[in-house]
Amino acid sequence: MKTLSRRLFLGAxxxxxxxxxxxxRAQARELVMIGYGSAQDDPLKRAGAELAKRHPGVSxxxxxxxxxxAIAQIKAARGASPYDFAVMGxxxxxxxxxxxxxxxxxxxxxxxIKNVDERFIPYAYGMGxxxxxxxxxxxxxxxxxxNPPKTWADLWKPEYAGKIGVSxxxxxxxxACVSIAAAAFGKPDSDTDFGLAKWKxxxxxxxxxxGLLQQMLERGEIGLCPLWxxxxxxxxASGLPLGYAKVTGPGPLILPTMIxxxxxxAHSALIHExxxxxxxxxxxxxxxxxxxxxxxxxxxxxxPAGAAAYLPSTPEEVASMVSVDWPKVAPNRGKIxxxxxxxxxx
Amino acid sequence: MNSKPxxxxxxxxxxxxxxxxxxxxxIIVLTVVAVxxxxxxxxxxxxxxxxxxxVIVSQELSLRHLATALADPLYHTTFQRSITxxxxxxxxxxxxxxxxxxxFLIGGPWVRRIILVLTIAPILTSGIVRTxxxxxxxxxxxxxxxxxMDLGLISAPLRIINTPWAVVIGMVQxxxxxxxxxxxxxxSRHDRRLDEASANLxxxxxxxxxxxxxxxSVPGLGTGASLVFTLSYTTFVVPQLLGGGNYLxxxxxxxxxxxxxxxxxxxxxxxxxLMATCLIVLALFAWMTHLxxxxxxxxxx
Numbered sequence: 001m002k003t004l005s006r007r008l009f010l011g012a013x014x015x016x017x018x019x020x021x022x023x024x025r026a027q028a029r030e031l032v033m034i035g036y037g038s039a040q041d042d043p044l045k046r047a048g049a050e051l052a053k054r055h056p057g058v059s060x061x062x063x064x065x066x067x068x069x070a071i072a073q074i075k076a077a078r079g080a081s082p083y084d085f086a087v088m089g090x091x092x093x094x095x096x097x098x099x100x101x102x103x104x105x106x107x108x109x110x111x112x113i114k115n116v117d118e119r120f121i122p123y124a125y126g127m128g129x130x131x132x133x134x135x136x137x138x139x140x141x142x143x144x145x146x147n148p149p150k151t152w153a154d155l156w157k158p159e160y161a162g163k164i165g166v167s168x169x170x171x172x173x174x175x176a177c178v179s180i181a182a183a184a185f186g187k188p189d190s191d192t193d194f195g196l197a198k199w200k201x202x203x204x205x206x207x208x209x210x211g212l213l214q215q216m217l218e219r220g221e222i223g224l225c226p227l228w229x230x231x232x233x234x235x236x237a238s239g240l241p242l243g244y245a246k247v248t249g250p251g252p253l254i255l256p257t258m259i260x261x262x263x264x265x266a267h268s269a270l271i272h273e274x275x276x277x278x279x280x281x282x283x284x285x286x287x288x289x290x291x292x293x294x295x296x297x298x299x300x301x302x303x304p305a306g307a308a309a310y311l312p313s314t315p316e317e318v319a320s321m322v323s324v325d326w327p328k329v330a331p332n333r334g335k336i337x338x339x340x341x342x343x344x345x346x
Numbered sequence: 347m348n349s350k351p352x353x354x355x356x357x358x359x360x361x362x363x364x365x366x367x368x369x370x371x372x373i374i375v376l377t378v379v380a381v382x383x384x385x386x387x388x389x390x391x392x393x394x395x396x397x398x399x400x401v402i403v404s405q406e407l408s409l410r411h412l413a414t415a416l417a418d419p420l421y422h423t424t425f426q427r428s429i430t431x432x433x434x435x436x437x438x439x440x441x442x443x444x445x446x447x448x449x450f451l452i453g454g455p456w457v458r459r460i461i462l463v464l465t466i467a468p469i470l471t472s473g474i475v476r477t478x479x480x481x482x483x484x485x486x487x488x489x490x491x492x493x494x495m496d497l498g499l500i501s502a503p504l505r506i507i508n509t510p511w512a513v514v515i516g517m518v519q520x521x522x523x524x525x526x527x528x529x530x531x532x533x534s535r536h537d538r539r540l541d542e543a544s545a546n547l548x549x550x551x552x553x554x555x556x557x558x559x560x561x562x563s564v565p566g567l568g569t570g571a572s573l574v575f576t577l578s579y580t581t582f583v584v585p586q587l588l589g590g591g592n593y594l595x596x597x598x599x600x601x602x603x604x605x606x607x608x609x610x611x612x613x614x615x616x617x618x619x620l621m622a623t624c625l626i627v628l629a630l631f632a633w634m635t636h637l638x639x640x641x642x643x644x645x646x647x
Contacts, residue, residue: 068605068606069605071608072604072605072606072608075608075610076604078402095608099608166591167591168591168592170602170605170606205508205590205591206508206590206591206592207590207591208586208590208591212587212591213591215481216508219481219485219486219487220486220487220503221485221486221505221507221508333606333607334603334606334607334608334609335607337602337606337607338420338607341420341592341594341599341602342419342420344591344592345420345423345424345592345593345594
C-alpha cells in the first residue's frame with residue numbers, strides 16, 4: 001500500500017480547504033434574492049422557509065436595495081449576477097430587459113399562475129410572475145396637514161406650499177411621480193419634461209430615495225409626499241402620526257411587483273417553485289395582513305378591513321385602478337434623472 | 347561574482363528587506379486595485395461602447411463623451427459646487443484644527459492625551475453614524491432648533507438639514523481629525539527652545555505664534571489641507587445624507603451615471619475630470635507649501 005507523504009497530505013488538505021466553501025455552498029444551495037431590505041421582506045422569508053422545508057439544504061438570503069442598483073451591479077459583473085432572482089416593479093423590469101439581465105420565467109412551471117387576476121399579468125412584460133401590488137398615494141403628517149389632498153392636482157393648491165416632498169426619479173416611486181404630475185394636468189404619462197416642470201413649481205424638498213423621503217416626513221421636515229402605501233402602513237403601525245390619502249386623477253395608482261430571475265442562475269427550478277409558493281392562498285393572505293397590507297394578485301383573496309385605508313377597496317376604486325404607462329417612461333429613466341438634476345440641482 | 351544559486355540569492359534579498367522587495371506587496375495591491383481599474387476607466391471614457399446581456403460587444407475610440415462633458419453647464423455647476431464645498435471644508439478644518447494643535451503644543455501631558463483621544467475617537471466610529479448624528483442635531487426637531495426655540499429666538503424650526511450648509515457642517519466634523527493629526531505630528535517635533543529664543547528677543551506670544559510656530563507648521567498644514575481637500579472633493583456619503591435629494595456633487599453624479607443611467611462612458615469621463623481637477627488643486631497646495639517653507643529649507647542648509 002502506498003504511504004501518504006507529508007507533501008501529499010498538505011497539498012490535499014490545502015486543496016480541500018480552498019474547495020470547501022464552494023462545495024458546502026453547492027450542497028447547501030443558497031438562493032440570493034433582491035428584496036425590500038425591510039419588514040416587507042416577511043412574506044418572502046416565509047415563502048423561503050416553506051421552500052427550505054420542501055428541499056432540505058435549500059436556504060434563501062434576501063438582500064435589500066433598489067432594483068436599479070442590482071441591475072448596475074450585474075452589468076458591472078459582466079452579466080455574472082451575484083443574485084439569482086428579485087422582486088421587481090414594472091419599470092425596473094423594462095430597464096433590466098434592456099440590459100439583457102433577465103431570463104423569462106416558464107409559466108407552465110408555476111401552476112398557481114392560473115389563479116392570478118388577468119389585469120396584473122401584462123405588467124410583467126412576459127418576464128415574471130405578479131405576486132403583489134403596491135399603491136402610490138400621498139402620505140401626510142396629521143399634525144401638519146389636517147386636510148389631505150383628494151386628487152394629485154390638489155398638491156398644487158397654496159395650502160400645501162412649502163410642505164411638499166418628492167423622491168428623486170431614480171427610484172420607481174420618483175419616476176412615477178414625474179408621470180403623475182403630467183397626467184394630473186391632462187398630459188400623457190410620457191411627457192416627463194412637463195411633469196418635471198410642474199414639480200419644479202412646487203419647490204419640493206427632495207428625498208434621495210423613498211426611504212430617506214419617508215424619514216423626512218417622520219422628522220416633520222415635510223408635511224406630505226407621494227409614498228408607497230406599504231411603507232406608510234409600517235410607519236403608522238409604529239405609532240407615527242401619519243395618514244395616507246388614496247388620491248385620484250389619475251388613480252388610485254398602483255405598481256405590480258413581480259418575481260423575476262436573472263440570467264445564468266443555477267436555481268431556476270427552485271425560483272419557479274418559490275414564485276408558486278408566493279401565489280398560494282396562504283402566502284397571499286399573509287402578505288395582505290398588517291402592517292404592510294400588500295395588494296394581492298390572486299383572485300378571491302379578501303383583504304383585511306385595515307387595508308381599505310391604503311388600497312383600492314370600493315368597486316369604483318378597483319375599476320379606476322391604474323398604473324403608469326411604463327414602456328413609454330421607464331426606458332428614459334437615465335434621461336429623466338439627468339433632466340431632474342438640470343432642473344433642481346443645476 | 348556571487349556563487350550562490352539564483353533562488354537562494356532571491357530568498358536572501360527578499361528577506362534582507364533591501365531593494366524594492368519590501369514594497370512589492372503594496373505594488374501588487376495598487377496595481378490590482380488602482381492601476382488596472384484606472385486603465386479600464388480610461389478605456390471606457392474614451393470610447394463608445396455597446397453592451398448586450400451585461401457584456402461589452404463593441405468598443406470604439408471616441409472623444410465624444412469628454413467633449414460633451416466639458417461643454418455641459420450641469421458639469422460646470424456640479425464641479426464648481428464640489429470644489430467650493432471642498433475648499434470651504436478645508437478652510438474651516440484649518441481654522442478649527444490649528445488652535446487644537448497649538449493647544450497640544452503648549453499643553454501638558456494630560457492635555458495632550460485628552461486632545462489625542464478626542465481627535466482619534468470619532469475616527470473609530472463609522473462616518474455614516476456620525477452623519478446620521480447630524481441629522482438628529484440639525485433636524486426640524488433637533489437639538490439646535492430646540493434650543494433656539496426654547497430661547498425664543500425663533501418661532502418655527504429653521505431648515506438647516508438638506509441645505510449646502512448642513513453638508514459643510516457634516517464635512518468639517520467628519521474631516522477635522524484628518525487635519526489635526528498631521529498638525530499634531532509636526533507640533534510634537536517642534537523645538538520649544540525656538541519659542542523661548544523668540545520670547546527672549548522680545549516677541550509676544552502672538553508674535554511667536556505668527557513668526558515661529560505658524561511657519562514651522564506649514565508642512566503639517568499642507569499635508570492636512572491636501573488630505574481634507576481630497577476626501578471632501580470626492581465624498582459621497584455626507585452630501586447624500588445631509589444635502590437632500592437635489593444636492594448634486596461630482597461623486598454623486600458619477601454614482602447616478604453608473605448606477606441609474608447605466609452610462610459607463612459618461613461616469614468614466616466624470617471620474618477622470620474629478621481626478622484631474624483634484625490633482626491640479628493638490629499640485630497647487632504642494633506648490634504653496636513649497637513656497638511657504640522656502641526660508642526654513644534655506645535655514646537648514
